[in-house]
Amino acid sequence: MPTNPFLPALNRRALLSALAVLSATSGTLISGAARAADSVSPLPSWNDGPAKQAILDFIRVTTDPASKDFVPAEERIATFDQDGTLWVEHPIYSQLIFCFDRVPALVRARPALAGVDPFKTVLTGDLEKISKLPLHAIEVIAVATLTGMDVETFQADVKAWIAEARDHRWKKLYTELTYLPMQEVLTFFRANGYKTSIVTGGGQDFVRVYSERVYGIPRENVVGSAVGTKFGYDKNGKPFLTKEPKLLLNDNNAGKPESIHLEIGRRPRAAFGNSTGDKQMLEYTKAGDGARLSMLVLHDDGKREYAYGPAQGLPESKVGNFPQALYDEAKKDGWLVISMKDDWNRIFSFEDSATK
Amino acid sequence: MPTNPFLPALNRRALLSALAVLSATSGTLISGAARAADSVSPLPSWNDGPAKQAILDFIRVTTDPASKDFVPAEERIATFDQDGTLWVEHPIYSQLIFCFDRVPALVRARPALAGVDPFKTVLTGDLEKISKLPLHAIEVIAVATLTGMDVETFQADVKAWIAEARDHRWKKLYTELTYLPMQEVLTFFRANGYKTSIVTGGGQDFVRVYSERVYGIPRENVVGSAVGTKFGYDKNGKPFLTKEPKLLLNDNNAGKPESIHLEIGRRPRAAFGNSTGDKQMLEYTKAGDGARLSMLVLHDDGKREYAYGPAQGLPESKVGNFPQALYDEAKKDGWLVISMKDDWNRIFSFEDSATK
Numbered sequence: 001m002p003t004n005p006f007l008p009a010l011n012r013r014a015l016l017s018a019l020a021v022l023s024a025t026s027g028t029l030i031s032g033a034a035r036a037a038d039s040v041s042p043l044p045s046w047n048d049g050p051a052k053q054a055i056l057d058f059i060r061v062t063t064d065p066a067s068k069d070f071v072p073a074e075e076r077i078a079t080f081d082q083d084g085t086l087w088v089e090h091p092i093y094s095q096l097i098f099c100f101d102r103v104p105a106l107v108r109a110r111p112a113l114a115g116v117d118p119f120k121t122v123l124t125g126d127l128e129k130i131s132k133l134p135l136h137a138i139e140v141i142a143v144a145t146l147t148g149m150d151v152e153t154f155q156a157d158v159k160a161w162i163a164e165a166r167d168h169r170w171k172k173l174y175t176e177l178t179y180l181p182m183q184e185v186l187t188f189f190r191a192n193g194y195k196t197s198i199v200t201g202g203g204q205d206f207v208r209v210y211s212e213r214v215y216g217i218p219r220e221n222v223v224g225s226a227v228g229t230k231f232g233y234d235k236n237g238k239p240f241l242t243k244e245p246k247l248l249l250n251d252n253n254a255g256k257p258e259s260i261h262l263e264i265g266r267r268p269r270a271a272f273g274n275s276t277g278d279k280q281m282l283e284y285t286k287a288g289d290g291a292r293l294s295m296l297v298l299h300d301d302g303k304r305e306y307a308y309g310p311a312q313g314l315p316e317s318k319v320g321n322f323p324q325a326l327y328d329e330a331k332k333d334g335w336l337v338i339s340m341k342d343d344w345n346r347i348f349s350f351e352d353s354a355t356k
Numbered sequence: 357m358p359t360n361p362f363l364p365a366l367n368r369r370a371l372l373s374a375l376a377v378l379s380a381t382s383g384t385l386i387s388g389a390a391r392a393a394d395s396v397s398p399l400p401s402w403n404d405g406p407a408k409q410a411i412l413d414f415i416r417v418t419t420d421p422a423s424k425d426f427v428p429a430e431e432r433i434a435t436f437d438q439d440g441t442l443w444v445e446h447p448i449y450s451q452l453i454f455c456f457d458r459v460p461a462l463v464r465a466r467p468a469l470a471g472v473d474p475f476k477t478v479l480t481g482d483l484e485k486i487s488k489l490p491l492h493a494i495e496v497i498a499v500a501t502l503t504g505m506d507v508e509t510f511q512a513d514v515k516a517w518i519a520e521a522r523d524h525r526w527k528k529l530y531t532e533l534t535y536l537p538m539q540e541v542l543t544f545f546r547a548n549g550y551k552t553s554i555v556t557g558g559g560q561d562f563v564r565v566y567s568e569r570v571y572g573i574p575r576e577n578v579v580g581s582a583v584g585t586k587f588g589y590d591k592n593g594k595p596f597l598t599k600e601p602k603l604l605l606n607d608n609n610a611g612k613p614e615s616i617h618l619e620i621g622r623r624p625r626a627a628f629g630n631s632t633g634d635k636q637m638l639e640y641t642k643a644g645d646g647a648r649l650s651m652l653v654l655h656d657d658g659k660r661e662y663a664y665g666p667a668q669g670l671p672e673s674k675v676g677n678f679p680q681a682l683y684d685e686a687k688k689d690g691w692l693v694i695s696m697k698d699d700w701n702r703i704f705s706f707e708d709s710a711t712k
Contacts, residue, residue, distance in 0.1 A: 151617055212430055220620045239639045239640045240643075249618075261507060262582055264576045265561075283595045284597075
């Protein structure tokens with residue numbers, strides 16, 4: 001039995017390699033292409049092409065009562081991976097930065113930790129050193145920063161952090177690093193009666209804090225990795241739930257369709273992902289009857305965002321790994337691959353703010 | 357680790373005693389009281405009194421923007437136990453009848469089972485004999501009938517059964533044995549912007565099949581006991597999920613608030629239950645800030661439905677046990693107890709059909 005609550009939020013193997021590139025990342029800020037002129041389109045940040053057309057066609061055939069592929073309202077479920085699909089995941093998952101940022105307060109509460117690794121190393125703030133911590137050390141940090149507290153205290157801490165913390169490259173709030181074209185897809189699906197859910201390898205309790213505000217997705221529609229909680233009473237007899245250091249749901253790979261069944265109970269009609277961790281969700285979605293849409297975001301725009309695969313000759317990456325085999329499966333089984341470079345005329349809402 | 361998928365759907369101790377009364381149950385059908393004349397009320401099957409008033413007051417203060425207890429739309433979550441709260445649970449849980457009813461088909465597929473207990477005993481159809489099976493035997497039946505199959509096959513089987521099977525007392529479909537006053541509460545809450553969820557010790561996969569049609573509750577809003585599922589591929593490479601004989605969520609007692617956190621992610625504003633299995637959910641709900649409503653259905657109407665407690669001197673029962681201590685906690689902490697006898701002028705929608 002896995003007992004490590006950290007792993008769902010991270011790709012084990014990806015971790016060290018991701019940390020290794022942290023300090024090498026350049027801070028280049030490239031303005032996006034001019035916004036598409038077509039103000040009638042529900043997807044203005046998308047260039048015309050097969051990816052955009054597939055989305056438009058899917059919505060049309062599944063919502064037109066005269067269509068053979070019409071989908072009744074209650075079956076309109078669309079699921080979206082978060083890291084690398086709805087927001088930036090490079091050079092490292094935002095939730096891991098949150099964990100590191102929590103270490104100083106943890107050490108203030110338990111000063112003896114200051115001299116003990118891995119806390120000592122994280123306290124240096126030296127990302128090069130932090131990147132060399134072994135995986136086990138990262139797990140210790142995660143258990144110490146993501147479990148052991150009351151769930152409402154944790155939510156309040158995430159809320160405060162996400163309102164202030166900024167990324168290293170753009171110096172933006174992490175919530176500003178969501179992809180505008182995908183926000184348009186979320187809105188377009190909902191406008192057509194679809195329930196949109198996040199299905200993330202990241203922590204449910206983490207993402208739920210900001211999902212409504214940032215994505216318009218209520219917290220009960222966030223499915224993610226989760227530790228168990230334990231019901232108990234405080235000294236005044238008031239009940240509360242404590243986050244336990246015990247992995248309940250690992251929402252990666254096969255865990256995605258399994259968690260979709262557990263928390264939603266329906267096979268999605270449409271699913272969006274960007275890496276091997278999403279493969280089974282996309283397969284499960286596409287294997288249903290009638291019209292189904294499975295799409296993968298390919299990070300092929302190193303100027304405006306990041307370029308990684310290794311599919312299509314892109315640089316190798318262990319964070320958000322997208323191998324050629326996944327690309328080939330997508331082509332073979334009729335999934336659509338979204339090229340960030342070619343399909344998106346604008347990536348972030350802040351890109352052209354100077355021209356507004 | 358518990359590994360028995362049967363237990364969440366049943367109260368272990370309740371089982372034998374429940375089975376024991378099956379054959380002793382009389383088939384009396386008593387017409388309900390005349391329907392309340394007040395056609396303006398959103399709760400026509402409720403008599404005026406503290407229970408009805410508490411519901412009306414709660415909705416008023418939490419939805420009036422001028423009220424200090426106003427609740428924003430996204431926080432309007434109300435949770436409802438099913439067995440004994442939304443529909444009849446005596447003399448035995450409907451899902452267990454489903455399990456027994458599946459045994460003949462199981463034996464046809466595996467004829468060797470016909471001569472082996474407990475299958476042999478269940479095949480006799482003799483409820484007196486079945487009631488004497490030991491708990492372990494019932495668990496064997498449950499594992500055999502609720503796990504091992506693809507989730508979509510299971511859903512189709514439940515759908516077919518629930519459309520045909522009838523109870524022993526009223527000879528009605530089980531879905532007709534829902535409480536009309538509680539259906540009115542569900543509708544009233546939703547009309548006031550509340551999301552209504554079922555939080556049941558019964559199986560999620562079972563209840564989700566009919567929840568939309570019967571209660572207007574979409575399947576993703578059903579939280580219940582659940583076994584794990586396993587993702588795999590059939591011989592043509594098509595992915596599917598198999599129900600595993602491994603208990604993932606036991607949605608009784610402390611498991612209710614824990615599962616609410618897992619699948620909904622918010623403390624409910626209102627919660628309804630009827631037994632000790634709902635105690636922690638009601639405590640958790642009531643302990644939140646602002647206006648909160650916790651209510652318990654007391655089965656004190658042996659003529660129109662069943663009478664059991666043992667609270668308030670009602671007969672002892674292990675199915676839906678409602679002890680005096682729970683009654684006392686309710687009074688002390690400001691929960692409301694609903695008397696089926698006094699608060700409901702009509703229990704079932706079929707009751708006065710003869711007078712229509």
